[in-house]
Amino acid sequence: MFEHSSLRVLSLYEGFFSGGARVLHSTVVAGLHTHGRQVHSALSLHSEVRRESLLQRMEDDPRFLSLRAAGVRIASLGRSTDGDHDPRTFTDAEMDVAAREATGVDVVMSLKEQPLRLANHPGFPDRPVVACLHRSDPEHSGEALDDLRAAADSGRLVAAVCCAESTKQAYSAAGIPEHLLRVVPNGIDLTRFHPLRRVRRMSLRGAAGIPADATLVTYAARYDAMKNPRLFLAAARAFVERDPSGHVVMCGAGMTIDNPGLTADLDEAFADRPDLRERVHPLGVRRDMETVLAMSDVVALTSAFGEAAPLCLIEGAMCGAIPVTTPVGDSARLVDGIGFVTSFEAEEIAETWIEAAARRGELRGALTAARQRFSHVRMLSGYAQVLEQAMRGTGLRVAA
Structure with missing residues (x-):
């Protein structure tokens, strides 16, 4: 105390x-x-x-x-x-x-x-x-x-x-x-950020229009060059193409179709596959991130620079989502033993999201053990x- x-x-x-x-x-x-x-x-x-x-x-x-x-x-x-x-x-x-x-x-x-x-x-x-x-x-x-x-x-x-x-x-x-x-x-406040029971998790997915059996990746970041949203969208394109059950949600300031920059990035990433774009969901600023993250299998960070100890990785991990990050700031140290670090290559990032989601059950104990650290x-x-x-x-x- x-x-x-x-x-x-x-x-x-x-x-x-x-x-x-x-x-x-x-x-x-x-x-x-x-x-x-x-x-x-x-x-x-x-x-x-x-x-x-x-x-x-x-x-x-x-x-x-x-x-x-x-x-x-x-x-x-x-x-x-x-x-x-x-x-x-x-x-x-x-x-x-x-x-x-x-x-x-x-x-x-x-x-x-x-x-x-x-x-x-x-x-x-x-x-x-x-x-x-x-x-x-x-x-x-x-x-x-x-x-x-x-x-x-x-x-x-x-x-x-x-x-x-x-x-x-x-x-x-x-x-x-x-x-x-x-x-x-x-x-973070561990009473707010924590995993949900499976029934509750599936119910929230249904209310959000996300299939119960989807592999869900969440990106919580503002629309800024530091956060590298174009790299994220390139990885998202590769991810939903490889995983037929894959869905992506994007949360944060500027992460809406009202933002012409994001719309242009989406158009570029999915120009030839508008059907895949339907599984990418820009949600903008959310006041219930604990709910969004608890529905997710993976919490992703693709930042290019500037990060120190990103809260989104901690919050996501404590809600049961596996953190996957690029090697910026202390991100690698944060996810050591509970998540994955990738390069800045979109194909590798997409593959790692798939692997991370598949290993959620295996990493559940490590996530629980890490709670007091955060x-x-x-x-x-x-x-x-x-x-x-x-x-x-x-x-x-x-x-x-």
Whole structure:
């Protein structure tokens, strides 16, 4: 169990929108606020964000709603990515809001590097900052990486929580002092993500229009080059061609036929076989991923770069789906003993999906044994320790 304190923490969000890092960070904030003596609040730079062709409003976001339900107070600077403001500057009115929200707290926790441009502003109250890092490619963070370095150089940054060893290694190589980097592995709520009885699983498939005897592969990702959706669709084409019972579902922001990019990719992948395309189901953003994953035989990741410790692999595995991933970030370490790692070749990926589905029964025991490793209770303990050390000013010295 983690140590309790009266710590007051303000989380900075770039915005509330679909994505694994926001799911995880909101789980941490809600968990520490609800189960400890810590008091958490949040400040979002944007009240609405356009990503993957979808305008996502803060008040509609499941993460926002879950934090509110946990009693976490949330404020916003009210920005919209559809506006014409300079993202690097802040108005006096915006800084008044930021100062008000930060004045009464002990520690500021930034979700990724992007909000640090606000924390580094001379008008922002002087508070120790803990950055939460969720990528293995800091070079793709653009100016946000410079903001992280600036926070470290100024002494504002007292710690950086890395969700994976690959994250720690990458940011250390990018110039962030290693003594600031602390690995706290990702975890999930095991009461939400768990296998279902066969009867219930088949019933859910029927309601979703998926045949009871289908081999079902689920892809949970936003429509982004990092996630490599074109590779996924190439593998999906090979998979449904080889397995007459094969079906694929695609979940996440931009994973709908309303997205012209995805539609073009589908047209290209299935140009000569529209009959096969009927077994590919773009479902978009889902609020019941535990249900989708529990119906699945395989959870797939085809990312090209940037991943650290992908939540979709953990969530899928804990629901009984076998994880199959490309070798990015800590993915290979995550699925060791419970899943498979492939190359970036579509044919190999498709074959591995078929093998993974066939070996579900064989791997069931390993999936059960791995559950405690992925518990969010351990994750909460790790975050709580980092925040408490930040408040006490003891700093973090991580063993090699």
